[in-house]
Amino acid sequence: xxxxxxxxxxxxxxxxxxxxxxxxxxxxxxxxxxxxxxxxxxxxxxxxxxxxxxxxxxxxxxxxxxxxxxxxxxxxxxxxxxxxxxxxxxxxxxxxxxxxxxxxxxxxxxxxxxxxxxxxxxxxxxxxxxxxxxxxxxxxxxxxxxxxxxxxxxxxxxxxxxxxxxxxxxxxxxxxxxxxxxxxxxxxxxxxxxxxxxxxxxxxxxxxxxxxxxxxxxxxxxxxxxxxxxxxxxxxxxxxxxxxxxxxxxxxxxxxxxxxxxxxxxxxxxxxxxxxxxxxxxxxxxxxxxxxxxxxxxxxxxxxxxxxxxxxxxxxxxxxxxxxxxxxxxxxxxxxxxxxxxxxxxxxxxxxxxxxxxxxxxxxxxxxxxxxxxxxxxxxxxxxxxxxxxxxxxxxxxxxxxxxxxxxxxxxxxxxxxxxxxxxxxxxxxxxxxxxxxxxxxxxxxx
Ligand SMILES: Cc1cc2nc3c(=O)[nH]c(=O)nc-3n(C[C@H](O)[C@H](O)[C@H](O)COP(=O)(O)O)c2cc1C
Numbered sequence: 001x002x003x004x005x006x007x008x009x010x011x012x013x014x015x016x017x018x019x020x021x022x023x024x025x026x027x028x029x030x031x032x033x034x035x036x037x038x039x040x041x042x043x044x045x046x047x048x049x050x051x052x053x054x055x056x057x058x059x060x061x062x063x064x065x066x067x068x069x070x071x072x073x074x075x076x077x078x079x080x081x082x083x084x085x086x087x088x089x090x091x092x093x094x095x096x097x098x099x100x101x102x103x104x105x106x107x108x109x110x111x112x113x114x115x116x117x118x119x120x121x122x123x124x125x126x127x128x129x130x131x132x133x134x135x136x137x138x139x140x141x142x143x144x145x146x147x148x149x150x151x152x153x154x155x156x157x158x159x160x161x162x163x164x165x166x167x168x169x170x171x172x173x174x175x176x177x178x179x180x181x182x183x184x185x186x187x188x189x190x191x192x193x194x195x196x197x198x199x200x201x202x203x204x205x206x207x208x209x210x211x212x213x214x215x216x217x218x219x220x221x222x223x224x225x226x227x228x229x230x231x232x233x234x235x236x237x238x239x240x241x242x243x244x245x246x247x248x249x250x251x252x253x254x255x256x257x258x259x260x261x262x263x264x265x266x267x268x269x270x271x272x273x274x275x276x277x278x279x280x281x282x283x284x285x286x287x288x289x290x291x292x293x294x295x296x297x298x299x300x301x302x303x304x305x306x307x308x309x310x311x312x313x314x315x316x317x318x319x320x321x322x323x324x325x326x327x328x329x330x331x332x333x334x335x336x337x338x339x340x341x342x343x344x345x346x347x348x349x350x351x352x353x354x355x356x357x358x359x360x361x362x363x364x365x366x367x368x369x370x371x372x373x374x375x376x377x378x379x380x381x382x383x384x385x386x387x388x389x390x391x392x393x394x395x396x397x398x399x400x401x402x403x404x405x406x407x408x409x410x411x412x413x414x415x416x417x418x419x420x421x422x423x424x425x426x427x428x429x430x431x432x433x434x435x436x437x438x439x440x441x442x443x444x445x446x447x
Pocket of ligand 1: 221334
């Protein structure tokens with residue numbers, strides 16, 4: 001029997017996930033707007049037979065400009081360029097349901113799916129923060145529950161649009177002079193609370209039907225949304241116990257939503273800092289920590305915890321009277337994760353900033369390739385993960401080290417494919433997921 005295999009996604013972020021990565025001698029501070037940098041990263045990930053790569057995004061200028069490279073290329077455009085530079089790897093772009101309209105966005109993802117031969121994925125986000133809201137004519141961030149309600153309707157409309165062409169709409173009968181079948185076009189005619197969309201999509205049905213649906217929110221609303229729509233879920237988990245509980249909860253919710261538990265793949269993030277010995281890995285981590293400018297970290301933490309500037313003391317603990325998650329309208333689950341991390345490990349603000357510097361709350365792990373592979377295997381085999389979101393602290397070198405030194409171990413253990421094979425596969429096939437049926441076509445078994 002073949003062994004169940006890992007799904008690996010490369011989460012790419014300019015010079016790396018560590019906030020100080022851009023300061024290292026090897027790093028290019030302009031990499032975030034350099035196509036060649038991303039092509040290089042995509043090809044390294046493809047050499048490591050990853051399932052996919054992923055770009056985060058938000059329609060606002062993130063980050064304090066002094067702290068780290070800011071501004072980013074628009075992901076769907078960048079992934080379109082990467083589609084021409086790669087052959088097999090899936091291409092997942094983040095796009096917001098709060099600040100897009102379904103027709104335009106459904107069209108863009110359909111285009112990416114065609115151009116990449118069925119390798120498109122959409123990380124569906126509702127976008128936390130007032131900065132983005134103010135870029136779109138709103139005074140304040142819409143309430144958390146409101147954002148998820150809009151996201152659900154957005155998805156329903158997008159699915160209607162992607163299904164508005166049946167698979168065999170195009171006949172292309174040159175002899176008869178008939179190109180397509182109008183009877184196989186199904187305009188959404190949607191009138192809802194947030195959207196009104198009349199006509200069919202102006203892009204034919206795509207190789208996958210629609211992009212792989214990915215989601216990354218872990219609040220109650222986020223998990224409910226994931227159980228209903230998501231085929232892959234990115235998540236930040238600090239401990240294997242928390243990851244197991246999250247995994248079991250999400251699978252149970254997915255079954256309760258009438259779906260197969262195996263049709264949602266759970267991928268916790270890991271920030272591996274690798275060295276040929278444990279001492280070398282810890283030294284590599286130390287170098288990164290030594291490059292952190294703590295004033296930036298304090299500023300960021302105060303904003304995240306919704307505290308007034310100047311509240312936090314670098315060598316003191318977090319205040320004991322922080323608001324509960326229910327009072328947070330931004331990224332609820334990340335807020336809780338950070339507060340729990342600081343309290344559980346009794347961290348000072350300085351130590352917390354060091355821990356968050358690498359992965360903003362994702363599991364940071366310094367070790368040898370064997371130790372990294374052991375951690376991945378342990379989580380994978382004990383009901384905590386279906387795969388991992390690999391978030392190298394430094395790019396490109398961290399991805400290169402992972403692919404050259406950890407991937408061979410995972411392959412030798414039978415946990416990862418050794419090659420993609422000759423056949424072209426869609427992103428959904430890489431994740432072992434079925435191609436979705438068109439909602440307008442009755443499955444033959446049911447006729
Ligand atoms: C790996 C990962 C990547 C994410 N990428 C983005 C992103 O690109 N843009 C964004 O607005 N939110 C992003 N998020 C945040 C989530 O979409 C979500 O807002 C956050 O986890 C809080 O969700 P909650 O309010 O449901 O707890 C990401 C989260 C994770 C775990």
